[in-house]
Ligand SMILES: Nc1ncnc2c1ncn2[C@@H]1O[C@H](COP(=O)(O)OP(=O)(O)O)[C@@H](O)[C@H]1O
């Protein structure tokens with residue numbers, strides 16, 4: 001009974017050692033051989049592993065000086081015999097079953113027990129013990145136990161193989177990831193360059209359309225006006241795209257100026273004049289007296305384009321003769337709050353979070369082509385966050401939406 005207990009203990013120890021994370025392969029084998037010798041009650045023991053097709057190498061041993069020593073499988077040694085015959089070998093005074101045993105006189109003195117370490121019927125190593133404490137022989141039961149233990153050593157080896165292959169896969173993935181990142185970077189740079197280069201020709205068209213608008217005969221004015229609106233939209237989309245990319249990789253630096261809320265609102269409204277007229281939507285402003293003495297420190301172009309994007313959304317979702325209101329007031333002593341409110345269909349609570357995500361459009365317009373990208377609100381969010389502010393939407397999802405921008409201000413400035 002006592003014997004079985006110690007075997008069980010040894011087997012459990014081997015399994016535990018095999019599965020212990022963080023312990024190196026060599027250290028694992030060394031610990032295993034220690035437990036094997038304890039269980040078999042021998043002074044010495046070692047684990048040899050098959051290297052390539054011809055060699056056996058000591059991977060762990062109670063005599064650490066032997067580690068790394070190689071032995072040819074073709075040789076006449078007991079371990080080579082075990083590899084070739086895939087069988088247990090016991091050499092002691094009572095058992096001279098093989099030529100190896102007969103020839104190896106030196107082993108007759110101290111009983112020597114060797115078992116193949118098999119993996120899917122292939123020998124991958126040899127487990128051996130010698131110099132038994134007490135008598136110089138191994139009983140049949142002990143031999144069987146030993147064979148069993150050798151079977152368990154394989155789990156440590158398998159773990160290593162698994163580890164190695166995981167490591168290799170990880171390295172491969174890391175390499176591929178780095179390549180992909182590089183490609184992505186090249187693609188982004190190219191894309192930004194192209195988008196940036198688009199701005200030039202669009203500006204040129206806009207300037208020429210402007211000149212045309214002064215000279216065109218009255219009956220053609222609406223065509224020029226719609227060309228101008230189209231150009232404006234295109235310019236805004238290109239700018240949004242470019243700035244989102246820059247804000248995402250933190251390469252956009254803000255040009256900070258001291259601005260008043262009133263000038264921002266007036267300029268934004270002026271820029272949307274043509275569109276609101278075309279859609280027959282009125283624009284109303286409400287500038288509270290509380291902001292009179294306050295300066296917003298921010299990037300004029302970015303903040304204006306945020307207001308423009310929000311106004312344009314509000315106009316787009318309004319019906320003819322509706323009014324869109326843009327207003328501002330102090331929300332707190334150091335917080336200025338802008339809002340843009342419309343009487344459109346509203347935005348359901350479920351959609352309120354996602355509309356700020358890239359490319360989100362709740363429903364495509366049915367009437368004709370809609371020149372939009374679903375990037376407007378993403379741009380607004382990033383631009384306001386770059387000013388350490390926040391943008392949110394309030395709507396019951398039935399009627400009207402109210403976009404609210406909070407920006408920190410310092411009254412002393
Ligand atoms: N004022 C609004 N009223 C109703 N829905 C809106 C309003 N503003 C934005 N949305 C919804 O949010 C979506 C995302 O807006 P945005 O990012 O500006 O993209 P785009 O205008 O290019 O569609 C819109 O497609 C629309 O569905």
Ligand SMILES: [Mg+2]
Pocket residue numbers: 309312313372376377
């Ligand atoms: Mg939009």
